[in-house]
Amino acid sequence: MNAPRLSKQVISLALVAPLLLFLIVFFALPLVTMMKSAVSDPVAARTLPATARSVSSWNRTSPPTVEMQAAFVADLRQISDDQLFGDLVRRLNSAKSGFRTLMPKTRKAALDTAGSIDLVALDKRWGDISYWQAVSVAASSTITDRNLLAAVDLQRDASGAIASLPADASANKAIMLRTFVMALTVTGACVLIGFPFAMIAASVDGWKRQLLLGAVLLPLWTSLLVRTAAWFILLQDRGLINSVLMQSGVTSSPIPLIFNRAGVIIAMTHVLLPFMVLPIFSVLIGIPKNLMPAAASLGAHPVRAFLNVLLPLGLRGVVSGSLLVFMSALGYYITPALIGGAKDQMISSVIAYYATGAANWGMAGALGLVLLAATMILYAIYLRLSSERETSP
C-alpha cells in the first residue's frame, strides 16, 4: 500500500470516528450490557462462596445439612456492602417470595451472635426445602437461563428440566404476540391512509402542497405526550367525538373509543403517520408526471394505471415507511398506557415494570433480548421477501 492512499484512509477514518464512537457508546455498549444482564447472575455465587461449595454435594431433595447452614451463616457475616446484600436479596426473592423479609432478619441474627445459629428456630421458613433449593440454584452458577426462559413463560422445575409456567402465572408470550399484531395493524392503517395522502400531496404544488405537508409535519413537532393527551380528550365517553355523534343522533349512547384496542390503534396511527407519508412522498415526487397520462393514452383504466405504474414505482417508499412505522410501533409505551385498557398493553410496559418497578434488570434484559430476536427474525424474512420480489420479472 502506498503512502498517499494510507493517509487518505486515515483521514476518512478520522472523519467517521465521531459517528463510530457515538454508535459504540450509545448503541453497541448498551445493547451488549442488556444482553449480558439477561444471562449473567454472579451476585449469589460471589456473596455466598462457602455455601456454593457446600451445596455442590447436596441432592436438593433431602433436608439441608448442618454444614450448609453453617456455611450460609458464615457467608452472611462476610457481606459488608449493604447494596450488594440488597442485590442478593432481590435475586433470591425473585426466585422464591419470602427472602425479602427472611434475609435481613437472618443477617441481623448472624451479625449479632457469634457462634452457630439454628436457622430453623430463627425462622421456620429455613425448614422449608424450597428456600434452600433457591439458594443452591443461585449460588452454584454465575450464568443463568432463568430470565430468558421466564421471558417466554418457561421455567426449570426441581429436577432441572424445562417446563412451562402455569397458565395464570405469566403471559409474556401472549403480550409479545399482541405487540406484533398491534404494530402490524398500525402499519397497515398507516399505509392505507398515508399512500393516498402522499399521492395527493405529490400531485399538487404551491401552497396546497405546503398545507398538506404542514398537516403531517406539524404533529411531528409536537410532543408525543401532548398528542396522546389530546386523543384522550377527543376519544373519552363525553369527549368531542362522542358528543358530536350523540347530538347529531347517530348514536344514543357513547361508542367506547377509549381504554380499548380501537382507541390505541387510532392514536398510534396518527402519531406514526408522518413516518409513512414522508418516505412515500419523497419517492412519488421523483416519478415523472407524464407516466400516468401515458398509461391512459395507451387505454389503461385509471385503476389499472395505478396498480401497474404508480404503485410498483412507489412501493420502495411504502416499504421503507412500513419498516419505520413497524419498528417504532413495537416499542410503544405511553400511548397504550394512557389510551389503552388492560388488554392493550404492549411488551414495553412489562419491560418497564421489571426495570423501574421491581429493579429486576435481568428480567428486563431478557424480555428486551427476546423482542430484539423476534424483530430480527421478522426483518430477515422481510429482506428475503423483498429481494425475491426485486429479482422476479
Add this chain to the structure above:
Amino acid sequence: MKILNATLIVCALATTGTATAEARDLTVVSWGGNYQDAQRKIYFEPFAKQAGKPLLDESWDGGYGVLQAKVKAGVPNWDAVQVEAEELALGCADGIYEKVDWDKLGGKSKFLPAAVSDCGVGAIVWSTGISYDGDKLKQAPASWADFWDTKKIPGKRGLRKGAKYALEFALMADGVAADEVYSVLATPEGVDRAFKKLDELKPNIVWWEAGAQPLQLLSSGEVVMTTAYNGRISGLNRSEGKHFGFVFPGSIYAIDSWVVLKDSPNKDTAMDFIAYASKADNQSKLPEYIAYGLPNIEAGKLVPAKFQTELPTSPDNLKGAISLDVDFWTDNSEALTQRFNAWLAQ
C-alpha cells in the same frame, strides 16, 4: 515555586469540588397533582426563600427500580424523595438512602412511632379507599361489596393498576373482615380467591396509575366510583367546589416518608428541607389544602377542628380501616405483580 504549584492545585481542586457540589439545585421529588401544589405552597417555596437558594421540584409515580438505578449510576440527580412504605423498607435494607439525623428533627419521640425509620421521616398518613361523585350518585356506596355490585350502582369503576390494594379490596368485597385480609392473602387459596373476585369486576374496571388520574376519571364521568387517595378528594372539593365523597370504612392507610438518596450532592440541604417540612407549625398547614394525616404529633394537635374530621388519622375514620402490611408486600410484590400482569393480559 513548589509551594505555589501546590496552592494552585489545592485551589483548583477546591473550586472544582464546590463547583460539582453546587452544580445542581436541591431537587425534591413528590407525587404530583394537587398534593404537590399544596407542598409547593407550604414547604418548597418558603424553604427556598429561607435558604436563599432555588429548589427544583419534580414528580414521579413510584417504582423502586427508578431510585435504585439513580443511586447505582453514581451521583443521583434527585435529592429528597417522598417514597411509599415499601420503597422505604427495600431501600433502607439495600443502603440506597442516607441515614436520618433525628436530633436535627427534635428526636424520634416527636413523631408517630410508625413514621420513624433509620432512613426516612414520615411525611403523611394517607388512605386509599372508595370515592364517588356525590352530585351524580344519589345512593352512596358504603362498602367494597357495593363497589363490586354493578347491578345496584351501574357504571365503570377505577382501580389503581397493580396487585397491591386491588387484592385486599377484592377480599373485602368477598366478605373477608378487614382485620383478617392479610392472613387470608398470605395463603395461596386466599390469593386465588382474590383473583376470582377481581374476575367478576374485570369488564367494568378502568385502571389508573398516577394519583391525579382518578380525579379526572371521576370528574369526566368516565367512572362512577374509583379508588383514590383521600387527601386529593378533599383538596379538589375545596378548590373546585365538587362534592366527592370518600368511604373510610374498608380503606387502607399507609405512611409516605421523605428520604435522601445516597451520595446526593445536596445531602445537607436536603436534610434541612426535610427538617423544615417536618416542623410542627409548617406541617400543620397541610390539611387546609389536602386532608392527609400528620406524622408530627404536635402538628396533628395544631390542625383546626374543622379539618380534623377529614384526616385518615381521626378516630372516627380509623374505624374499619386497616394499615397496609408492608412486610407482606416486600416479600410478595414481585410474584403477585407477575401473576397480576398475566391476569390482566388474559
